[in-house]
Amino acid sequence: MSVEEFLAEWHDDSPTLLVHTSGSTGEPKPMWVEKRRMAASARITCDFLGLHKGDTALLCMPLDYIAGKMMVVRSLVRGLRLTAVPPSGHPFKPNNEELGIKFYDFSAGDNPVSSGNDNYSFSNINSSFSLAAMVPMQVWNTLQVADERRRLMAVKHLIIGGGAINESLAAELRTFPNAVWSTYGMTETLSHIALRRLNGLEASEWYTPFPGVTLSQNADGCLVIDAPAVHDGPLVTNDIVTFNPQPSILNPQPIAFRILGRKDNVICSGGIKIQAEEVERCLHDHLHSPYLITKRRDEKFGEVVVLLTEGDTAEAMAVCQRVLPKYWQPRAYVHAPHIPLTATGKTARKEAERLAEK
Numbered sequence: 001m002s003v004e005e006f007l008a009e010w011h012d013d014s015p016t017l018l019v020h021t022s023g024s025t026g027e028p029k030p031m032w033v034e035k036r037r038m039a040a041s042a043r044i045t046c047d048f049l050g051l052h053k054g055d056t057a058l059l060c061m062p063l064d065y066i067a068g069k070m071m072v073v074r075s076l077v078r079g080l081r082l083t084a085v086p087p088s089g090h091p092f093k094p095n096n097e098e099l100g101i102k103f104y105d106f107s108a109g110d111n112p113v114s115s116g117n118d119n120y121s122f123s124n125i126n127s128s129f130s131l132a133a134m135v136p137m138q139v140w141n142t143l144q145v146a147d148e149r150r151r152l153m154a155v156k157h158l159i160i161g162g163g164a165i166n167e168s169l170a171a172e173l174r175t176f177p178n179a180v181w182s183t184y185g186m187t188e189t190l191s192h193i194a195l196r197r198l199n200g201l202e203a204s205e206w207y208t209p210f211p212g213v214t215l216s217q218n219a220d221g222c223l224v225i226d227a228p229a230v231h232d233g234p235l236v237t238n239d240i241v242t243f244n245p246q247p248s249i250l251n252p253q254p255i256a257f258r259i260l261g262r263k264d265n266v267i268c269s270g271g272i273k274i275q276a277e278e279v280e281r282c283l284h285d286h287l288h289s290p291y292l293i294t295k296r297r298d299e300k301f302g303e304v305v306v307l308l309t310e311g312d313t314a315e316a317m318a319v320c321q322r323v324l325p326k327y328w329q330p331r332a333y334v335h336a337p338h339i340p341l342t343a344t345g346k347t348a349r350k351e352a353e354r355l356a357e358k
Helices: 003-010 035-049 066-078 096-100 136-143 146-153 167-173 276-283 313-323 349-357
Strands: 016-020 030-034 056-059 081-084 102-105 131-134 157-160 179-186 191-197 214-217 222-226 235-244 256-262 266-269 272-275 291-298 302-309 332-335
Touching (some): 016 066, 035 066, 066 081, 066 131, 066 191, 131 136, 136 146, 136 157, 136 167, 214 235, 256 276, 266 291, 291 349, 302 313, 313 332, 332 349
Parallel strands (some): 131 157, 266 302
Antiparallel strands (some): 016 030, 081 102, 179 191, 214 222, 266 272, 291 302
16 A cells, blocks of 8 residues: 555545554454544654654555554644655665655645655655654664664654564664664554653663553453543453553553563463463573474373474574473474564464464
């Protein structure tokens, strides 16, 4: 979808528009969402980040999904000047100009005429972007190229969502001079409802909800979100959380939270519940090839832990036997040419389970 096609949908008579979930835990699903709630979400983010009319924003994610759509909506409601580049793993790559970079000045109206790459390019951007939103994979790739890294460091507010930020990436971002945020949210919440700072004096391991968002837990320990501005009624997530009721910079009286993992990713093996993400975190400093913890069915144990890796399985086994508790250790090691990812760069957990079953 192009920006022009999205704007045509936004300005039609329908109060809703179609989005698709990312597919990280299964097949992407279509979902109709209310435009007024999208606009409300955009205003909340812009208000918190202090964005003003005429500020600049970068669109570098597909417009088929909520994250890309919300960058355009933020530009609409706040009058931002939006640069759109083709979605790729390297948003700041110079040859993006050849592929169709476009510029939309929403400060002049909510349905602007775009300027093509004959009039606008990265080479004549004299100031940094006020806002950019990326997935972790895009950020990691950008950090590997000196000129792209320099442009990324100049972004005044970098928001990162759509996947977990591992310790290596977090360490790379701690010294950034401008604000870097990890977001928490999903398609149902029309992008994020909570942020945590990754750098500076306000850096934290805890996500803090925006004002107006109320959080609780259900009997399974999963997060329940009540955000009336962006969602009709309480939303029960599959994210297992722990709370820290300390105040933070977003709200003087919030409930801050940490994500332990997804309920979908709990492996019940011989009566023991194992959180896949917790095992992955334990292995982070020891395995250097891309890997993923998943599961397969087992007659004796019900389910068993499986490690999927792009590297050597014998090496992975030796590491797991050395650093993991015995009941966390995988019972199978599977080599895969590539760890499966969704179109938005998230880990495709269901596809990983299918590979493990094979």
